[in-house]
Amino acid sequence: MKKVIVLIIALVSVNATAAFSAEYFVATNGSDSASGTKSSPWKTISNANKTVKAGDVVNVFPGVYDEQVTVTVSGEKDKLITFQSAESRKAKMQGFDLKGDYIRVKGFEITYGKTNETDIGVFAGIAHRQKTAKKGCEILDNYIHDIEDYGIVAGTDAKVRDNKLQRVRAGIYVNSFSLVENNEIDTLIYTGRAGDKIKGKYTFFVGENITFRGNYFHGSAMETMASQGVCFFGTWDQSEGPSSNILIENNRCFNSTHASEPEGSRQKSHHITYRNNLFVNTVYVGLLPKDWTDVTIVNNTFINCGAYPIWFQTARACENAVVKNNLISYYKHKPIGKNPPAESGIAVWLDKTGNKIPEISNNLMWNCKNRNYNPTDITAEPIFVDPDNNDFHLKAGSPGIDNGADLKDLVPIDIEGNKRPQGKGYDIGAFEYTIPR
Numbered sequence: 049m050k051k052v053i054v055l056i057i058a059l060v061s062v063n064a065t066a067a068f069s070a071e072y073f074v075a076t077n078g079s080d081s082a083s084g085t086k087s088s089p090w091k092t093i094s095n096a097n098k099t100v101k102a103g104d105v106v107n108v109f110p111g112v113y114d115e116q117v118t119v120t121v122s123g124e125k126d127k128l129i130t131f132q133s134a135e136s137r138k139a140k141m142q143g144f145d146l147k148g149d150y151i152r153v154k155g156f157e158i159t160y161g162k163t164n165e166t167d168i169g170v171f172a173g174i175a176h177r178q179k180t181a182k183k184g185c186e187i188l189d190n191y192i193h194d195i196e197d198y199g200i201v202a203g204t205d206a207k208v209r210d211n212k213l214q215r216v217r218a219g220i221y222v223n224s225f226s227l228v229e230n231n232e233i234d235t236l237i238y239t240g241r242a243g244d245k246i247k248g249k250y251t252f253f254v255g256e257n258i259t260f261r262g263n264y265f266h267g268s269a270m271e272t273m274a275s276q277g278v279c280f281f282g283t284w285d286q287s288e289g290p291s292s293n294i295l296i297e298n299n300r301c302f303n304s305t306h307a308s309e310p311e312g313s314r315q316k317s318h319h320i321t322y323r324n325n326l327f328v329n330t331v332y333v334g335l336l337p338k339d340w341t342d343v344t345i346v347n348n349t350f351i352n353c354g355a356y357p358i359w360f361q362t363a364r365a366c367e368n369a370v371v372k373n374n375l376i377s378y379y380k381h382k383p384i385g386k387n388p389p390a391e392s393g394i395a396v397w398l399d400k401t402g403n404k405i406p407e408i409s410n411n412l413m414w415n416c417k418n419r420n421y422n423p424t425d426i427t428a429e430p431i432f433v434d435p436d437n438n439d440f441h442l443k444a445g446s447p448g449i450d451n452g453a454d455l456k457d458l459v460p461i462d463i464e465g466n467k468r469p470q471g472k473g474y475d476i477g478a479f480e481y482t483i484p485r
Contacts, residue, residue, distance in 0.1 A: 069103035069127065072096060073134075076111035093117045093131065093141060102150070103127035110138035116145065123150035125184055130154060137191045146172040146203070150184040158192045167196040169216070172203030175223035176254050176289035187211060199233070202226055204255065217248055219265075224255030228263060235267035238276060250280045250304065254288040259295045266302040273305045274331050274384045281308040283317075290316035297321070298463045298478075302328045302438070307353060312339040315364060323347050324463040324478045326440060330354045331384045341367040343406075347452070347459045349440050349477040350376045357416070360396040366405035369396075373452040373459070375477030378415035379435050391416040410453040412476045426451060430477070441479045448476035 071086075074096070078089035084099060089109065094117050096106045102124040108131065123129035129148070133139035133155035140157040151172070158169045169192035173180035182203040189210045192199040198221050199213035206226040212234065213219050219233040228251060236248040250265045265280055280301040283291050291310070301307065307327040310320060320337060321344040327334055334353035337343045339362055350357040357376045360366050371394060378391050393416040396406050408421040418427045431446040433439045442448050452474030461467055462480035475481050 069105075070101075071105045071107065072099065073107050073109065074113075075109040076113070096131070097121060100129050102129060105130040105132065107132060107134045108139040108141075108156070109134050111140070113139065113141040116142040118145040118147060119151050120147050122148035123152075123184075125150060128152045128184070128186060131156075133157075136189060143168065143195075144170045146170070146182050146185055149182050151182070152186040152188065153190065154186070154188040156190045158190055159194045167217075168201055169195050169199045169213075171198075171201045172206065174201060174221065174254075175204050177287065181223050192216065196237070202228075214267075218252070219250045221252045222255075222258055223253075225257045226253075226255075226259075228258075228260045230262045232264045233266075236276075236278060238272060248276050248278050249282050250278065250301070251282070253281070253283050253294060254285075254291055256292045258291070258293075259297075260299060261295070261297050263299045263301075265299070265304070268303045270303055270329060270331065270384055273303060276305055278305040279307070279309050280304050280327070282306075282310060284311045285317050286311065286313045290314055291320075292318050294320040295323075296325060297323045298325065298465075300326045300463070304329070305331045306336060307334040307350070307357075309333065309336045310338065310340060312337070315339050318342050320344070321346075323459050324461070325349070326463060326478045327351070327353055327357075328438065328440075333357070333359055335359070336361065337365050338362070339364050341365070341369075343369045344458070345369075345371045345374060346455055347373040347462070347474075347476070347478060348375070349479065350374065351435075351440060352378055352381045355390050356392050356395050358394045359392075360406060363397050363405065366397050369406035371406050371408045372410050373455060373474060373476050374411045375430055375448055376411065376413045376416055377430050377432075379432075381415070393417045394419065394421065396421070410451060410474075410476060412448050412451070424451075424453070426476075440477070442475060442477065442481045444481075446481065449481045450475065452476045 072084040073086045073089040075089040078091040080091050080095040082088040084090045128150045130152040136155040137157045172182045172185040175181035184205045186207040191212050193214040195216045198218045199216040201221040202208050204223040208228045210230050212232045214234045317340045319342040323346045325348045328351040330353045332354040334350050334357035336359045393413045409424045412426045428447040431443045433441040433443050450471045450473040463478040466480045468480050
């Protein structure tokens, strides 16, 4: 009998908790004195602050909302407060300033936000420098455009997924324990502000356990990249704090100053992995991990990536480094600037005896230097399917097919999710060759 009573109490408790979750509505023809129901919606999104609790959902009907919303309430880890456009990207507004934890922002069109006296689309705080980071926010499926600062600053433990950012000064800033997945960033803009030290970037990260996966970056004019110092993936630990356990995989990235130049001058940053990425058109360098340790660079494709597609400048950067199965090629290369860069393939720091420190093997290089770090490195034309139209899949007969090192524990799939290997051995580069059907 006691067990039955306990069960009944538990069920009542669960149902009582569930009853607190509610659904509210906002429409341009509503009223903030209304009840917020579907038939009696509020007029402003901001009005939800007065009412919503953990687990509640605020649906915003299509229309233009002339407001930048500051959210001061918090959800819970398993009961986020959700603000969402009732129809994807049909509710247009001026941005969100998230001052609470566990908030979800989904499906809005956002432009000209005024967050913390800067123009940011969705702001959930910065962990290290400002100590403002909120926890567990999700920013999903938004169209954020024409913003003169970051499109998204995501806080910690964040999910940033399926957003499109267009004509923003900088793309996405994330802190520890965050996932940035399947976003598109199209065209960075330069404001030319006086004293503007951060001229632009696609993404910026600070902290530990951060993943960038399946993103698509493109659209910026190469002529402007020469003077801006833009990275697809960047960090500065001297001013922001050290980072560790960073995974960058399956991204397609076009047009930047550098592919990734994570600065680690404090010599505390460690463990960063680049795998299955396509990097196309960078002005000066590709991957330049400055004073990080435990750098892994495997199965990436580099096309026209400046002077040094892969460059280890210091002994520390070479500690426990792995460079395997990368495809480096220059194709109809048009260097930017007065001094065209040398096309230098892979370059590493050498110790006093001339011995290389990184573990390097099975890389394919074309129209650039092969420094013969390993006899398994290949100099040969890659033979792409259609490089004029940015199709860098390997074509039948490519020397990149079946000539990679076996990395099954490290790279089980390719950039498109195809299982590796498909043939007798691993392929080189981001794309595993599959037999045409």
